[in-house]
Amino acid sequence: xxxxxxxxxxxxxxxxxxxxxxxxxxxxxxxxxxxxxxxxxxxxxxxxxxxxxxxxxxxxxxxxxxxxxxxxxxxxxxxxxxxxxxxxxxxxxxxxxxxxxxxxxxxxxxxxxxxxxxxxxxxxx
Numbered sequence: 001x002x003x004x005x006x007x008x009x010x011x012x013x014x015x016x017x018x019x020x021x022x023x024x025x026x027x028x029x030x031x032x033x034x035x036x037x038x039x040x041x042x043x044x045x046x047x048x049x050x051x052x053x054x055x056x057x058x059x060x061x062x063x064x065x066x067x068x069x070x071x072x073x074x075x076x077x078x079x080x081x082x083x084x085x086x087x088x089x090x091x092x093x094x095x096x097x098x099x100x101x102x103x104x105x106x107x108x109x110x111x112x113x114x115x116x117x118x119x120x121x122x123x124x125x
Contacts, residue, residue, distance in 0.1 A: 005112030009064050012105040015098075016077070017061030023054025037091035056080065064109070071116035074109060081106055 022028045032038045044050050056076055063073035084099040110117070 002112070005108055008105045008108035009067070009070065009112070012077075012102065012109055013061045013064030015061070015102060015105070016057040017065060020054045020057030020061055023050040023057070033092050033094075035091075037087070040087070040091060053080065070109065070113050074106065074113065077106060 019028070022030070032041060044053075057080065060073045060077045060080075063069050081099070081102050085103060088096040088099045
């Protein structure tokens with residue numbers, strides 16, 4: 001399981017280190033979907049919200065590839081993955097495979113460092 005967690009960490013870090021800079025450098029073509037999904041992406045682009053998301057993705061990718069502060073990287077990545085899943089489930093189903101892959105990789109990496117999260121999962125008495 002240690003090897004699977006390590007491979008998942010590298011793949012997840014590489015995924016976000018490649019797609020993070022694409023938010024502001026646009027080196028990979030990202031066609032604008034039609035309907036509400038397209039309107040949503042236009043709003044995120046014009047408000048420069050994608051710059052913040054892309055910066056977080058780059059930082060998380062570097063942390064995961066360097067194997068430093070992995071629980072922090074997973075904590076920052078959790079809301080991004082939830083938003084990716086919700087966007088693709090609710091508005092644009094065709095791009096769901098990368099979101100599901102990122103979720104599976106996140107779960108594998110989180111399982112490897114699950115002991116770091118025991119403090120926040122304990123009930124107070």
